[in-house]
Amino acid sequence: xxxxxxxxxxxxxxxxxxxxxxxxxxxxxxxxxxxxxxxxxxxxxxxxxxxxxxxxxxxxxxxxxxxxxxxxxxxxxxxxxxxxxxxxxxxxxxxxxxxxxxxxxxxxxxxxxxxxxxxxxxxxxxxxxxxxxxxxxxxxxxxxxxxxxxxxxxxxxxxxxxxxxxxxxxxxxxxxxxxxxxxxxxxxxxxxxxxxxxxxxxxxxxxxxxxxxxxxxxxxxxxxxxxxx
Numbered sequence: 326x327x328x329x330x331x332x333x334x335x336x337x338x339x340x341x342x343x344x345x346x347x348x349x350x351x352x353x354x355x356x357x358x359x360x361x362x363x364x365x366x367x368x369x370x371x372x373x374x375x376x377x378x379x380x381x382x383x384x385x386x387x388x389x390x391x392x393x394x395x396x397x398x399x400x401x402x403x404x405x406x407x408x409x410x411x412x413x414x415x416x417x418x419x420x421x422x423x424x425x426x427x428x429x430x431x432x433x434x435x436x437x438x439x440x441x442x443x444x445x446x447x448x449x450x451x452x453x454x455x456x457x458x459x460x461x462x463x464x465x466x467x468x469x470x471x472x473x474x475x476x477x478x479x480x481x482x483x484x485x486x487x488x489x490x491x492x493x494x495x496x497x498x499x500x501x502x503x504x505x506x507x508x509x510x511x512x513x514x515x516x517x518x519x520x521x522x523x524x525x526x527x528x529x530x531x532x533x534x535x536x537x538x539x540x541x542x543x544x545x546x547x548x549x550x551x552x553x554x
Contacts, residue, residue, distance in 0.1 A: 340389040343503050344414050346396045346444075348436055349421035350429040354455040356397050357486035358421060362496045363395065367487055384497065386504050393500055395419075412443035417503045419495070421453045422470075424483065425462040430454075430470065437477055447510065449502045451480040453495060458485040 347355045360366045363380040379396045396411055412418075420436050422429040433452065440450065452474050454465060467483060474481035480502065482495040 338390055339383065339392045341504075341507065342392045342394050343416045343500060343507075344394050344396065345417040345419060345499065345503075346398055346412060346415045346440075347419045347421060348398050348440065349453075350423070350426075350432050353421045353423040353426070353429050354486045355419075355421050358419070358453065358455060358484065358492055359395055359397050361486045361489055361492045365489070367489075384500060386497075386501055389504065391500055391504065393496070395496075410443075412440060413445075415444050415448055416507070417449045417451070417499050418444065419451050419453055419499060420479070421455050422465065423456050424454045424465045425456055425459050427464040430465045433473065437479075447506055449480070449499060449506060450477075451482065451495060451499045451502075452477075454481075454483040455486060457483040457490065458488050 347359055349355055357367055359380055360368065363382045379394055381392055381394050383390060383392045385391070396415070398411065418440055420433060420440070422433050424430075437450065440448070452470060454467070454470050457463075470481055470483075473479075480498060482491050482498070484491040484495055486492060
């Protein structure tokens with residue numbers, strides 16, 4: 326059962342910190358999704374994110390306390406070179422498009438390509454069609470996104486940061502799948518590492534880069550202080 330844990334008394338008991346990046350074109354609602362999940366807030370007076378910022382939320386997943394360290398990356402082209410460095414160490418990614426803006430969906434393939442070029446190959450990717458509450462303005466059929474997700478091996482949800490619909494479910498599903506990957510990697514690491522010829526000679530049994538709760542650091546990181554999207 327997934328459950329949120331509040332209070333500073335839980336900080337020292339955190340088992341893992343999972344870094345998650347929220348990516349996608351500008352103005353698709355990335356920061357609003359993050360704000361809705363982390364603080365259950367939606368800011369009508371929003372600004373574009375500059376560079377990279379993050380928020381956290383701690384949840385209980387399968388008897389483990391998980392601190393989700395969720396990074397909000399600016400979608401503007403001039404920040405792409407900056408944010409690409411932040412993909413390193415990410416265990417999960419939420420790739421967001423706006424269901425009312427076809428171009429934001431058409432650009433999803435490019436974002437997936439960039440993500441896979443910079444992130445660990447074990448990263449869990451979830452495609453999010455945001456602003457699903459704007460039914461009359463929709464330009465991206467759900468079927469198109471489902472087909473793309475199936476072809477690319479992504480998880481998929483449609484959400485509304487405004488109403489909160491599916492936001493909690495999507496984030497918790499992503500964190501649960503990350504936990505599954507981490508658990509499998511931890512189990513594999515106890516085995517002897519051998520080349521896997523069928524997988525291009527890659528090594529199996531390697532642990533992915535998780536962060537223990539005791540080692541959680543926020544130096545050189547900036548928490549969100551204003552609402553933006």
